[in-house]
Amino acid sequence: MKINNIPYRTIWPTADGAVEIIDQTRLPHEFVTVRLESMRDAEFAIRSMQVRGAPLIGVAAAYGVALSMKHHATDAALKATCDMLAKARPTAVNLSWAVERMRALLLPLQACERADAAWLEAGRIAEQDVKINQAIGRHGREHIQVIHLEKGDTVNILTHCNAGWLATVDWGTALAPVYTAFEAGIPLHVWVDETRPRNQGASLTAWELAQHGIPHTVIVDNAGGHLMQHGLVDMVIVGCDRVTAHGDVCNKIGTYLKALAAFDNGVPFYVAMPISTLDLTLLDGVLEIPIEEREQEEVTHVSGLCDDGQVRRVRLTPEGSKAANYGFDVTPARLVTGLITERGVVAANTAAILAALAD
Ligand SMILES: CSC[C@@H](O)[C@@H](O)C(=O)COP(=O)(O)O
Structure with missing residues (x-):
């Protein structure tokens, strides 16, 4: 990129x-x-x-x-x-x-x-990794194209965290379909969840989309449900860190809440996934996937560019308030519309996953 x-x-x-x-x-x-x-x-x-x-x-x-x-x-x-x-x-x-x-x-x-x-x-x-992401891009683009043809207008895609080219060697997973569709001339716009605490959406996804001239808007993490209720999101595409044999998806903290809101509003919720992200040794993602817990300071503090041009870190919370920092959550398979893999779009269930692996 x-x-x-x-x-x-x-x-x-x-x-x-x-x-x-x-x-x-x-x-x-x-x-x-x-x-x-x-x-x-x-x-x-x-x-x-x-x-x-x-x-x-x-x-x-x-x-x-x-x-x-x-x-x-x-x-x-x-x-x-x-x-x-x-x-x-x-x-x-x-x-x-x-x-x-x-x-x-x-x-x-x-x-x-x-x-x-x-x-x-x-x-x-x-x-x-590059070849896999290009294939994910091609398969995902087809779904963006279908929505574009049905709607006859700009496709609004919501994404969480950064699963763009910065999260891979090139192209990204969740954003590979976005880049591929954009190159094919499909009009699209991306809602970028800021993704507290480390703000990978606001700082990384927004940056790489801007570098590529892709229309996007950064939103606070809690805005997605409201946008979906008002018909402003046509599809969600996120990346993932581990997917179980049942199709449960672990991704950046907050992904599950987006999946619930998407389900409630009939918005398709796709997960882009190289096959190497499958963990067939696990079945129930909520019970079995290890969730990284990181330092409290990522929650209690933020850093950003000050008006004098210096990057500084500031405290948000009162001294003495404890913070918890769970890095990931698990979205149950029932909330996932499809897994966009290098082998095509696969339903989030064991039979479909095993069939894709056997191909
Ligand atoms: C293609 S990357 C997929 C996931 O790794 C991504 O969505 C994510 O959760 C990244 O978390 P991070 O903590 O920034 O490594």
Whole structure:
């Protein structure tokens, strides 16, 4: 995708064997890239959310394994690296998916073969992510097009958090259909939930849509229900961090409330999902998916650009008030209209999911 008309990806290998990322903690007010030279750098980037979004943290972890293998490629080093990276964030299954794919490839190899093989495999995972997202974009666009033909007017799409190109290597998941439809000339407008506490909608989704000239409006997280009651939302598309065999969807906190409002108002609620986000070991998402709890400061404080041009952090809540910071919630399958995958749009139930996997 493009920043100031220059094509970028969110992560890329450098000619001298390091990895570069866009530091997403600095957006939208500053565009800064960061060089990762070690597994510790990759682990810090994931934990601190310099890189975030389920597919991207998987790719960053794969590169983390590759960086580690350049220096220490024994069995013990491979185990320690994979175990540490897999724990950097708990909810998105793509992280452990990517780490386990690296481990399975590297473990049978001689130590001296591991560095080159790891580097190639991390690159393959990154390239695959781009292709998968392009396919999600094509499948999702068809549904946007159907709504456009029925309505004969601009399609209003609501999204939560950031599941755009910043959350992947390129294109995004939930926003891939948006970019693809926009390129095909379908008139659309995106309602962007600000997505407290870290405001990935207001700071990341709004920024990347603006870079691409896509009409959008940032709304507070509580506005979606009101907009749906007044016919101002034609469809919802969100990303996801883990989907169970039953089709329950875990995504950024607040997604469930949007799904309830969509259901009550007859608005289609789609979840864009690479197949690697499926966790067939789990059935009931509410009971079984681990939900990340983060620091209270993400709730009690916000940072933003002040009128003097400086980025500052300020406290919102009274000193002494406790805050709880659950990062994700689970939307039961019954509220999901369809899962937009690289293999097509799949119903959120076990039979349809298994049939899609068998194709
Ligand atoms: C394509 S990204 C899908 C999800 O990872 C995204 O919607 C989300 O919840 C991201 O959460 P984050 O905490 O910013 O990593």
